[in-house]
Every structure is written in C-alpha cells, then in structure tokens.
Amino acid sequence: MRIVEVRASVHQIDGKLPVSGKPAGDTLRVVCEIETDAGLVGLGMTGRFLAHGTAAVINHHLAPAVMGLDPRRVEAVHARMAKLASERGRMSGINLAAMSCIDLACWDLWGKSTGQSVAQLLGGHADGAEVYVTFGFPTYDDDQLVEVARLLVAEGHHRLKVLVGTGHGGRADVRRVRKVREAVGDDVVLSIDANEGIPLEAAVAIARGVEALDIAWFEDPLRNCDARDMAELRRKTMIPLSAGQMDGHGSRFRDWLEHDALDICMPNSMYNGGMTETRRVASLAQIYNRPLSDAGGGGVFCLHHVAGFAHGTLAEVHLGADQVEAALFHKPPTPVNGRTTLPAGPGWGVELDRDRLRATRVQPT
Template sequence: MKIKKIEALHVELERKKPFVIATGTSDRYSGIIIKLYTDTDIVGIGEASPSRVVTGETPETIIAVVREIEKKIHGLDVYEYEIILERMGTIHGNSAAKAGIEIALFDALGKEAGLPVAKMLGLYRKSIATSITIGIEPVEDTLADAERLLGEGAKILKVKIGLDWKEDVLRLRKIREKYGYNFKIRVDANQGYTVKNAIKVCRLIEDLDIEFIEQPVKWNDLRGLAEVRKNSPIPVMADESIHSVQDLLRAGELNACDMINIKLMKCGGIREAWLLARIAEESGMQCMIGCMSETRVGISAGTHTALGTKNIAYADLDGHLDLNGDIVKEGGVVTKNGENTIDLSLPGLGCKL
C-alpha cells in the first residue's frame, strides 16, 4: 500500500460566535484537511489545524510543508511507518502539518487492517467525558452559556480565564452560586497571569471545587509554573509548555506541574501523543488530551487516541462544537451528554467526507 499522492485542502468555517481567550480572539476556523492516496483504493484522511501562537503555523505554511513531506515519502509503503516518521523528522517544527499526515497514515492503516485507530493503539475505554468550553466573556454571558451547556448535558465546564483576575474569580464564583456543585469545572488561563496573580487566583477559587488550572503563566517560564504549583491548592496542568518528550522531562525535573495537556497538533501526531502519555505515567503525571479549533476529523483522531491510551484520564475535545458547518458526512466522533464516543465497528478514524 504505497503512498501515491497527498492533498492539502484549505477549509474555512465560521464560529457560532467569537471565541476569546487570554492570547486573542478568533471568529473562524481556518485549517487543512489531508488526503493521503495510496496505490490501492484506500485514502487516508487527516487534519492539520494551525496556531500561529502555539505551533507557529498558518494554513499557508502547512500546505507548503505538506508538499515538502510528500516529496520525501512518495512511493513508500504506509507500513514503512518508521521510515516515514524519520523523513518527516528532517523538517524542523511544523507539528500540526506532521500531525495531519500522521493522522491520515493511521486512518489508512486502520482501513487496510479493518480496525478502528483506538483498537490499533490498544483499546482501553469505549467513551471519554469531555469538557465543554466557555470563552472569556462578561459575567451574564458566562452564566447564560453555562446554563445552556448544562441543559444540553455537559458534565464538565472548562472556563477560560487570564485577562482580568478579579473578573475571572467573579465569573467562577457566580457559576457556582447559581448552578451549584453537581458538575465539574476546570479553568484555563492560556498563559495570561503573572506568577503572583496565578497563585492569588488559585487560592481565591480553592473553595469552588476546581479540578485544575491549566497553563497559568507563560509557556517558557517553567520555573514560574513550578512556583505556582508549589503554592497552589489546585492541581496545575501544563499545556503550551509541553510540546515534546524533552519538554515533559524538563517539566518533571523542575516539578513544574501535576498534569499535562497533550494535543496532536502540538506534539506532531498520534504516536508522539501516546509516547508522552506513557512517559508521563511513569513520572506519576496524569494526562488530558486537548485540541485546537478542529473539525470532527481532528476531534475524531483525538478521541481515538484517548480511547486507546490508558493514561489519558481527561479530555477537552470540543473544538468542533462551536463551528458552523460539518465537513464529515458520516461517522466520526459523537459528542452527547458530555461524552465523546466513536463507532468502533468502523475502520480507521471512521470519518467519511
């Protein structure tokens, strides 16, 4: 099953409403769908979702890098997986572009074997609870979104914070006051706080039963992150700080975090995500699998990874829910009542475009 051609298709979808986090505002998804053609009738499907802030990529750079990778791996058998990864590794960075191709490889391999990707990884669970995200917005809008999401069956809310620590504390307190404690809340500062303010916020929200705080300080301030962890009554999760195994080992040396957030687009694909989870497990850290803004192709890949990896105990795989439109016509991830499931009778990712 040799690689014949790789297509990179630019897709744009509007968001249902602007999405605000500490690092900026987005009103649309602009990403790349990968189609990997083989000399059989099997076509592997993948997705590369760029983030200028997190991975340094744009749709244009992804398309250019996919073309370069295509030259390096054209004619290789899909089963020559190690050689393919070795050749992709000669290109520095560009993790989302690499993830898109690797997801398509897994999809093709699953279709050839007649197995879903989750079973290829080693099926550990058949569904996973996911948080549903509320962006940074005024208190009344936050409460309205919380009411709507809880009414739709969400069991975990992920609340974005990081622009105004006083407003952040107020929003979280108002959610608990109005809707109680029969659901989980986790918070994500997206690098928005100073070390001092991060510690202050963690102490002020200690009584609100917060699962964890994600990336409270700048990605390259691991010592600052360690200081927050040392003084926080709430578990600390690293996200933007962890792209690779080397990053994980460094964070471990500094005792910088209790948990890590793994994203396929950030680490370069499914195998690297699985490896990060295994090494974290040996280090005593639990993992969450998260996402960028992604269609159901990328979210399906993340869900398969979560279902097939023991140490992925948490999921934040909701990036498809606030997009207008769906490029997946059949199959793929289903998010219902706060749970992500996949039809495990379908091979590969299970997505038909």
C-alpha cells in the same frame, strides 16, 4: 501499501457561539489527504496557525520526502519528516503542525488497512471517553457566561471549563468563575484555562482566588509554561496543573515531569507532531503516573488517544472547534450525557463531506 499522493489544502469554517451569536473563532483548518496504491485514503488535520504556510510545507517539502513509503510504518515516516522539518534541536510551530497532518493521515491508513480504529491500535482500552466542555470564552459577559453554563448542564454536561487571563483582569476572572460555580452548583466539575497568557504572579493570584471553588485543574496557566515557573506555581496552589495542547511534544513533557511541574498531560496530535508523538507522551505519562487528557480543539483525533490508553481520562468538547468538525465531517461523534463514543469505522472513523470541503476551501493569495 505505498504512498502515491499527498495533498493539503486550507479551509475556513465560520461558526457562532451559542447565546451571544458572536464569532466562535478557530475557523481555519489545514486538511491533508494521503492516497495509497492500495486505493485507501487517509485523513490528517491541523489548525489555524499560519495555515497557508503549513499547507505549503506539506505540499512542497514533506510530501516528496514520504512518497513511496508504507504509511503503516509510522515511526519510519515520522523519522523521515523530522530530518527535513528541523536539522537539529527541538521543533515547534509550523514544522510540527505540518508533520502532524501527515502523521495523522498515516494512522488513519494504518487503521483502515487493518479494520481497526486508531484507539484500538493504541491499545483499545475503551470505546469512548467522558468529556468536558470548553465554553467560558472572554466574549461572553457575566450573564451570558452563566446562561451558557446552565444550558450545557441541562444538556447533560457536568464538566465545564472557563477561560481566564484574557483581558478582564484577575479580579474579574475570579468573579466570573465564582458566578459559574454558584450557577451550576457543587456537583459540576469546573476547571480554568489561561491559554499560556499570564505571568507567574497573576496566575498565583487567580489560583488563590478560586481555590475555594473546587477547581479541577488550571490549564496552561503561565506564559510559555516554563517548567521552572510551572513547578513554582504548583508549590503555591492546591489546584492541579495541566498543559501541552499546542507544543506538547515529548521533550516538552519530559521537562515538565522532571521538574515535578505538571499533574495532567494534555497533548494534542494536531499540533505536536501527530499521534506518533502523542504515543511517546502517553508512555511518559504512564511512567510518571499522570493522567492523560486532551485540549486545544483536537476533537475526534484526540478522542482516540484518550480512549486508547488505560490512563486516558477526559476528552474535550470545544464550542468553537466542534463546529468545524460538524461542518467538514459526515456524522462526527457527538457527546451524550457527558460522554462521547468513538465512531464505528476504522481509522478515525469519520469521512469528509466533499461538498463542504470544496465550499470552504481558501486559495492562497
């Protein structure tokens, strides 16, 4: 089986948050499809950052390099792209996002050609994963935040995540998290996420302010998540730390783990170079006895790595990103009573809605 065509396009899907009706954000996606001489088509996707630039890198630089390769030889395809994406040193940003798109499409093809899901190719530990819900967005006022939390618990969810460090101020962040805890009770798992937005001192203050609320993890707690600062924060709080959703390639995780700076590994194959890179991160996590989760709106793609590995724990449900999948896919996986089951088909197990794909396409200006 050989690659005969690679095409990438940009799509915008506008969603609204429940209760407030405000924009959900995270509206752009780069969709990549790879066709083979066997008639199979593989799907890859990446997110909103420099979307038109990412699509251009795929179409004009990476696609010609992988033409004629066997997509099932994912390490060979990945190595070919890596030489183009970065001549030396570490990669991040648009080059990793572009590689992610193609790599994910190759894993989809590998699965389809063998009749297996990507999770099965990774090891097939489980048929799905328990989930947590990212819902606590800064556009919600305190009352709306509490209302959405109660609605989610009523729907069967019992793991929730609230964003902090988003401009409300540290004391307001602590107040908002406390109100959610009071509203949902002690049996609901509650975590917080700073999206790499605050300095060490602010993160320490927030952590100390919410420690008594039984916080399950503090995600991306520091600006740039510097390994030394993460280790310092870890020494100053009892809350487990997690990171990796946007730049979680293998070298990044190695730094965190060697500095004893991380409790939970959260790679996202839409941004880190693809499932080939996530597989490397998963091996590191196993060696260091760290659980493997996901974050950053990776949806069905990250669900497969959480289900595939024995140390996979929780997959993310994201109130914004999940609306994108609901718009672009026929029958995307949805959670039931706090758990999402893998789709039944091979590869990712999802198929694009061609009508919606055409309707949402954004042409470069």
